[in-house]
Amino acid sequence: MTHKDIVIVGGGPAGLAAAIAAREQGVQDILILERDARLGGILNQCIHNGFGLHTFKEELTGPEYAERFEKKVYDAGIPYKLNTIVVNITKDRELTYINEEEGAVTIQAGAIILAMGCRERPRGALGLPGFRPAGVYTAGTAQRLMNIEGYMVGKEVVILGSGDIGLIMARRMTLEGAKVKVVAELMPYSGGLKRNIVQCLDDYGIPLKLSHTVTKIHGKERVTGITISEVGPDRRPIPGTEEYYSCDTLLLSCGLIPETELMKTAGITLNPVTSGPDVEDSLVTSVPGVFACGNVLHVHDLVDFVSEEAARAGKNAAAFLGNPEARSHSTKTMLKGINGVRYTVPEMLDIENMDPEVVVRFRVGDVYRNKSISVYYDDRKIRTIRKRVMAPGEMEQVMLTRDSFQGIGPVKEIRIAVEDPA
Amino acid sequence: MGENTYDVVIIGAGVTGAAVARELSRLKLHALVLERAEDVCSGTSKANSAIVHAGYDAMPGTMKAKMNVRGAELIRELSHTLDFPYRQNGSMILCFREEDKPKLTALYERGLANGVKEMRIISGDEARELEPALSKEVVAALLVPTGGIVCPFNLTIALAENAADNGVEFRFLTEVTDIQKDKDAYLLHVQTSGGASEIRTRYVVNASGVYADKFHNMVSEHKIHITARKGEYVLMDKEAGTLVSHTIFQLPNELGKGVLVTPTVHGNLLVGPDAVDLQDKEDTETTLPGMDDIKKRALQSVPDIPYRQMITGFAGLRAHEDGDDFILGEPEDAEGFFDAAGIESPGLSSAPAIGEYLAGLIQKKGGFQPNEQFISERKGFIEVAKLPMEERNALIRKNPKYGTIVCRCEQISEGEILDAIHRTLGATSLDGIKRRVRQGMGRCQAGFCTPRTMEILSRELGIPMEKVCKNQPGSEMIKG
Numbered sequence: 001m002t003h004k005d006i007v008i009v010g011g012g013p014a015g016l017a018a019a020i021a022a023r024e025q026g027v028q029d030i031l032i033l034e035r036d037a038r039l040g041g042i043l044n045q046c047i048h049n050g051f052g053l054h055t056f057k058e059e060l061t062g063p064e065y066a067e068r069f070e071k072k073v074y075d076a077g078i079p080y081k082l083n084t085i086v087v088n089i090t091k092d093r094e095l096t097y098i099n100e101e102e103g104a105v106t107i108q109a110g111a112i113i114l115a116m117g118c119r120e121r122p123r124g125a126l127g128l129p130g131f132r133p134a135g136v137y138t139a140g141t142a143q144r145l146m147n148i149e150g151y152m153v154g155k156e157v158v159i160l161g162s163g164d165i166g167l168i169m170a171r172r173m174t175l176e177g178a179k180v181k182v183v184a185e186l187m188p189y190s191g192g193l194k195r196n197i198v199q200c201l202d203d204y205g206i207p208l209k210l211s212h213t214v215t216k217i218h219g220k221e222r223v224t225g226i227t228i229s230e231v232g233p234d235r236r237p238i239p240g241t242e243e244y245y246s247c248d249t250l251l252l253s254c255g256l257i258p259e260t261e262l263m264k265t266a267g268i269t270l271n272p273v274t275s276g277p278d279v280e281d282s283l284v285t286s287v288p289g290v291f292a293c294g295n296v297l298h299v300h301d302l303v304d305f306v307s308e309e310a311a312r313a314g315k316n317a318a319a320f321l322g323n324p325e326a327r328s329h330s331t332k333t334m335l336k337g338i339n340g341v342r343y344t345v346p347e348m349l350d351i352e353n354m355d356p357e358v359v360v361r362f363r364v365g366d367v368y369r370n371k372s373i374s375v376y377y378d379d380r381k382i383r384t385i386r387k388r389v390m391a392p393g394e395m396e397q398v399m400l401t402r403d404s405f406q407g408i409g410p411v412k413e414i415r416i417a418v419e420d421p422a
Numbered sequence: 423m424g425e426n427t428y429d430v431v432i433i434g435a436g437v438t439g440a441a442v443a444r445e446l447s448r449l450k451l452h453a454l455v456l457e458r459a460e461d462v463c464s465g466t467s468k469a470n471s472a473i474v475h476a477g478y479d480a481m482p483g484t485m486k487a488k489m490n491v492r493g494a495e496l497i498r499e500l501s502h503t504l505d506f507p508y509r510q511n512g513s514m515i516l517c518f519r520e521e522d523k524p525k526l527t528a529l530y531e532r533g534l535a536n537g538v539k540e541m542r543i544i545s546g547d548e549a550r551e552l553e554p555a556l557s558k559e560v561v562a563a564l565l566v567p568t569g570g571i572v573c574p575f576n577l578t579i580a581l582a583e584n585a586a587d588n589g590v591e592f593r594f595l596t597e598v599t600d601i602q603k604d605k606d607a608y609l610l611h612v613q614t615s616g617g618a619s620e621i622r623t624r625y626v627v628n629a630s631g632v633y634a635d636k637f638h639n640m641v642s643e644h645k646i647h648i649t650a651r652k653g654e655y656v657l658m659d660k661e662a663g664t665l666v667s668h669t670i671f672q673l674p675n676e677l678g679k680g681v682l683v684t685p686t687v688h689g690n691l692l693v694g695p696d697a698v699d700l701q702d703k704e705d706t707e708t709t710l711p712g713m714d715d716i717k718k719r720a721l722q723s724v725p726d727i728p729y730r731q732m733i734t735g736f737a738g739l740r741a742h743e744d745g746d747d748f749i750l751g752e753p754e755d756a757e758g759f760f761d762a763a764g765i766e767s768p769g770l771s772s773a774p775a776i777g778e779y780l781a782g783l784i785q786k787k788g789g790f791q792p793n794e795q796f797i798s799e800r801k802g803f804i805e806v807a808k809l810p811m812e813e814r815n816a817l818i819r820k821n822p823k824y825g826t827i828v829c830r831c832e833q834i835s836e837g838e839i840l841d842a843i844h845r846t847l848g849a850t851s852l853d854g855i856k857r858r859v860r861q862g863m864g865r866c867q868a869g870f871c872t873p874r875t876m877e878i879l880s881r882e883l884g885i886p887m888e889k890v891c892k893n894q895p896g897s898e899m900i901k902g
Contacts, residue, residue, distance in 0.1 A: 035827070085827040087807075096811075100822035103815035122867035124734025127656070129708045132736065134892035134899050138869045145873050145900070151887055152902020178902075220704060221896035237710070248901050261831075 005029035006317050007095055007109040009086045009262065012041020013303050014115035014294025014310040016069035021314030022113075023076045027321060031107075032073070032080035033097050039073065039080060040066035041117060042140070043303065045147045048168055050195075054304035065303060089114075089266040091287050111289045111317040114263065114277075115310060118256040118295040120165070126254055128160075130217030133224075139165040139253040143172070152176060154249025158226040159183040160214045162190040162197070164301065164393075166253020171200035173251075180204070181245045184212035184228045186235055189367045191255070191393045193301055214250065215242060223248050256299040266290060273343040274298040280332060280348040281358045282316040283309070289324065291317050298345045298361070301395050305361070312355075327353050333411050340364050340418030341373075342392075349414060351405045360416065361397045364390045368418055373398060376415040377408065386421055428454045428591075430784060431610055431623040433598050433637055435459075436467035437574065437770055438762045439629035440581035441777030447588035448781070449790040454621070455582070455590060456612060458597040460894050461854045462847060463578035466631045467770065468857065469655070469706065469738025471695065472686055473669055474498075474570035475768040476513060478533030478541065485748040487536045489772035489779065496774035497572060504580035505802030506573055507687040513569030513669040514549060516723055517562045522673055526564050529673070533566065540567045555665050555724050569669055571687045574770055575857035576802065579847070581777070584800045586846045588793065594850075595895070601626065601640045601759075608641070608758065615895070625784055627760045632703045632741045634749075634763035642753035646763055650703040650739040653695025654712040659731040659865050663689040670723050681719045683727065688860065693720040693727060695738070706737045733865050740766035750776060751783055760784065803841060803859050807833035828878070829871040831864020839875060843882045850883065852876065853893040872899075 006022050008015045011034030019032050038044060043051070046062025053059060056068070073080065084099040089112060096106045120138035135154055137145075142153045143165060155178050159166045162185040170180045183201060188211050190197055201208050209228065215237045216227035230241035258276040260268075269278045269286035276297045277285040284291050293313035294306045319326070332348040344362045368390040375383040375398055382404060390396060398416065405411060430446055432439045435457035446453045459465070474494050480486035501508035517526045526543060533541050542565045549563040550556050586592055599618070600611040610621040628637045635648040663685050672680025684692050694716045713735055720727055743749060743764025752760055760780050765772070784790070806814055806824050817837070818825035824837035842849045842858035849855045852862070852875060861875055862868030868875070876890045876899055891897045 035830070083826060085830065085833075087827075087833065098814075098818070098825055098827060100818065100825040103818040103825055104811045106811075119866045120869050122733070122865075122869055124657070124867050125732055125865075127710075127713060127732060127735055129710045129713065129735075131707050134897040135901070137872075141869050141872050145876075149873055149877070149887070151900045153899070154901045176902075215710065216707070220706075221892075221894055222898065222901070259830075 001094070002107045003110070004031045004107055005110040005321055006113060007107065008032045008113045008115060010034065010041065010115035010117060010294070010296070011039040011080055012115060012117050012294065013043055013066060013069065013306050014117070014296070015041070015113070016066070016073055017307040017310035018113045018115055018293055018314035018317070019078050020069065020072045020076065021311035022318045023078055025315055025318035027318045030078050032078065033084045033086055034080060034082050035085040037082055039070050039082070045144045046168070047147050048172070051303050054302065055307055069307070086262060089262045089290070091266050093289050110321050111291065113313050113317050114285070114290065114292040114296055115294045116259040116262065116296045118258045118299050120252070121255040121257060123252055126252065128214050128217060131220050133217065133219045133222050135219070135223035135248050136217065136250045137252070139163070139169045139251045142251055143169055146172065146176065152178065154178060154247070156181065156247040157249045157251060158228070158245050158247045159251045159253060161185060161252055161254035162192050162208060163253035163255060164192040164196050166251060167192045167196040167200040169251055169253070170206050171204060174204050174206070180206050181247055182206070182228070183208045184214065185210050186213045186231060187211070189391055189393070193393060194391070213237060217250060223250055226250050256295065258296045258299065260296065271343060271347060274345065278347045279345065280327070280350055281346045281354050282327065282350065283313040283346065284316065284320070284327070288328065289320055298343070301393070305395070331410070333414055335360060335414045335416070337362050338415050338417045340366060340368065341416045344416055349400065351402070351411065354402050356402050358400045359397050360400055361395055362416060363392055363395055364418055365392060367391045370421065371418050372421045374417050374419045375400070376417070377405070377411045378413055380408070384419070384422070390418070426619065426621045428452045428621065428623040429788065429790070430454070430625045430627060431456060431621060432627040432629055434629035434631060435462040435582060435592060435594070436465050436629060436631055437463065437578040437581070437773040438765050438776055439627070440578050440585060441773040442627050442629060442762065442780050443585035443590045444581040445777040445781030446784065447585045447590045448793055448796045449785055450793045451788065451790045453590045454623070455592045456596045456598055456610070457592065457594050460594050460851055460891070461849065462582040463575050463857060464893065466739055466741060466765070467574055467578050469736050470574060470653070470767070470770055471682060471684065471692065472571055472574045473682070473684065473771070474508065474572050475771045476533070476566040476569040477536045477538045477768070478529055478564070478566060480536065480768065482532060482535035485750055486768060486772070489748060489775040490768040491537050492778070493768070493772035493775035494568065494570065496778065497570070497577070497771065500580070500774055501572070503798055504584055504800045506576035506580040508570060508572045509687050510568065510570040511668055511685065513566040513671060514553065515564040515566070515671045515673055516549065516556070516560045517673045518559050518722065520561055522675055523562055525673055525675070526562055530564055538566065538568060541565065553666050553668055553670065555726060556670070557723060557725050559722070571669060571684060572770070573687050577770070579858060580800055580802065583846045587800065588796050592847055598637065601637060603641060603756070624788065625758045625760060627762060627780060629762040631765065632739050634741060634761065635743070638753065638761055638763055641756040641759050643755055644753050646749060647744045648764060649742045650700045650705070651742045651766065652698045652700050652705060652737050652739055654708050654716055654735065654737045655692060655694030656713055656717060656729070656732050656735045658691040658693070658728065659733050660689045662691040662728050662731045665691055665727065666724060672723055681716045683720050683724045688863070690733070691727070693717065699742070700739070703739065706739060708735045708737045712737070733867060742766050748772070748776070750779060758787070803838060806835045806838060828874050829861040829864065829868070831866050832860045834859055834861040836878065839878055840882065843879065851891045851893045852879065852899070855879065
């Protein structure tokens with residue numbers, strides 16, 4: 001069986017950044033496996049701008065952002081295989097991939113970095129009632145057909161869900177001559193970034209109807225119209241509030257789900273809130289030597305944070321090769337989101353072995369104004385950060401430093417909470 | 423025989439029409455199947471419980487009882503000769519109240535009368551031992567080991583493909599608008615996008631599902647009436663597919679017929695159906711109340727169904743005839759016109775038996791000789807992901823397209839999609855590919871593979887992307 005030091009599953013932004021970071025740590029024997037025909041992942045179809053403000057201090061399009069990382073991979077001569085799908089991973093880090101040239105090949109990896117990204121929640125999973133005609137697309141599929149293949153999926157559009165891709169597609173389709181009639185959002189708040197609401201809906205006069213959902217899809221062959229209804233606090237449609245929109249297309253932007261199929265075969269522990277794996281601060285999963293980063297770990301808003309996170313995974317995978325046992329006997333401190341904080345990534349901190357600074361990312365479960373985020377080490381409140389607005393659509397973060405654990409004795413649990421400011 | 427003259431014309435390429443066609447292809451005759459949709463298996467046959475009923479349910483002596491028991495036997499054999507997915511997983515009918523136990527016994531006795539073998543009444547505890555996910559409230563159950571599950575698409579496609587390979591013609595997107603008796607023959611008026619034409623045939627087989635009353639009533643004064651009875655279903659991810667291994671029914675009582683919970687032959691979990699009588703025979707809409715109702719009622723059998731794992735919902739129409747039984751054969755006043763009408767549950771299970779029965783009647787009537795070239799076997803679609811690695815590699819070496827995975831969730835390769843398109847009666851639409859090889863049937867519901875599959879279909883059929891359809895013309899995927 002062939003051996004590779006580090007195998008990276010996925011050649012999108014996370015996989016590329018992880019590969020580059022691992023190479024910077026001196027790992028020579030790296031292999032990136034990408035199922036699409038090109039590197040760059042979902043960024044290739046994100047032709048709008050707004051990428052890279054944190055990383056490069058300038059505004060790039062998705063393909064431009066990807067290109068900067070691709071170039072580093074090419075320049076460093078990091079090997080990659082395209083049109084190659086990984087079909088199995090074991091807990092002993094054996095990995096099987098398939099492509100046209102080689103068929104099915106099993107290799108032994110020293111470390112594995114999982115960077116498979118996420119998928120969109122489809123119509124069926126939402127249980128939307130009505131016919132099942134052509135013209136119902138997830139926003140990302142429509143985006144691919146428009147931006148990569150060059151086809152308009154429709155002329156008159158209703159969008160369900162105010163996730164970022166849906167908002168971006170509302171603007172994109174408008175610019176291409178389609179009429180976007182309304183964006184309906186089940187929740188009383190938007191699921192996307194504030195800047196996207198302003199730049200993609202408000203600027204084009206597209207109405208956003210909060211607390212609304214699709215209650216009927218009309219048209220047997222192709223969509224002919226959509227009925228939306230207001231929902232009550234229980235998120236159930238309120239009879240009598242139905243509004244009909246004639247249209248030929250329904251786009252869905254109702255949530256992203258990490259693509260964790262391969263983790264299941266390896267027996268990696270998954271987090272029911274993020275749907276991604278539980279990880280330590282090193283981004284190692286419950287299986288030693290298998291790391292995760294990017295949208296397969298938890299769904300991000302900004303690719304800049306994906307790149308930063310993935311670089312940590314690459315660096316830590318390299319460290320694992322040098323000393324696989326470094327973390328096997330140390331104590332792990334649990335991180336917990338409470339009181340409005342839905343989850344944290346990482347879920348565990350290895351204080352003994354942690355970096356000088358560890359970023360903890362999380363989302364809140366509701367819209368909060370003028371609240372604060374508090375960090376507790378067991379029952380001790382360590383920090384409080386004032387927040388003017390927090391929303392589920394915007395990822396939050398706090399920094400934990402190694403120094404903050406000096407001289408305070410063992411910490412069993414770290415809690416992060418939304419609180420009223422003192 | 424002239425271009426538009428046949429011995430037998432079958433109206434409808436659902437499972438019944440395909441089964442009749444396949445049986446007729448054993449004979450030396452000219453047969454034609456007319457289908458208004460773009461593919462086989464496009465009506466009732468495509469949206470149902472996918473159950474091969476053992477045969478305990480129908481009243482002894484009815485056509486339903488006879489056809490069901492024989493049909494279930496035939497499906498078992500055919501799954502080998504025609505190579506389609508079938509599994510004898512056994513059925514269980516749950517009883518929740520002590521006072522309903524006599525009904526369970528009655529069902530058992532009905533099964534015996536119909537010739538169903540190996541049945542047993544078991545206690546609630548025994549039932550839970552076999553199926554740990556069952557409710558604590560189950561007090562007894564009828565265990566029917568001969569019940570099974572099947573892929574309705576591949577059953578229909580296998581029958582139709584084998585019929586076509588043995589000489590039966592198929593015309594799609596062809597709608598019968600009128601039927602007239604003309605001396606010893608029937609004259610069928612048909613409509614296609616190319617215009618109207620007439621087809622002459624000695625015999626007609628009416629296998630037109632919810633529309634069978636329309637065609638029957640064109641030729642007979644003994645009118646029949648079919649109601650489209652809608653049933654909604656929800657389908658769960660494969661992760662939930664092992665929650666139960668048997669098909670779990672509920673004993674019908676005054677509260678209703680009950681809903682079933684079953685694994686599918688491909689490993690998903692299926693819940694449904696309800697039963698709503700419709701005026702509109704095209705109404706396959708799902709509804710919120712309908713889906714909520716079946717979901718709630720299924721929890722009585724299996725309390726922990728993970729509805730979070732739902733990947734799709736659908737609705738199908740059953741062709742319910744007022745007389746409550748299958749109508750098979752010639753009406754008194756329409757010799758040569760063979761009905762297969764009122765084919766509701768257990769219609770899927772019965773289809774091969776109905777085919778055998780009607781083909782037998784037609785052979786007797788027409789005195790047709792055996793078709794010596796008849797080939798009874800057919801090779802099914804290769805499921806690459808299920809092959810052992812060495813076989814998979816050998817296949818990829820022979821045809822590298824089997825190494826290109828298009829559908830990630832179900833791991834369907836381009837090779838399989840090409841096979842679906844280029845076989846006898848190949849797929850011409852996205853749904854056609856999906857039903858043959860399961861591309862897009864997984865948890866992302868074709869989110870990733872739709873653009874790719876559209877490209878393949880466009881390339882292989884030599885049609886522009888704008889003409890690629892989900893199913894029938896009018897269901898174009900691109901509109902711009």
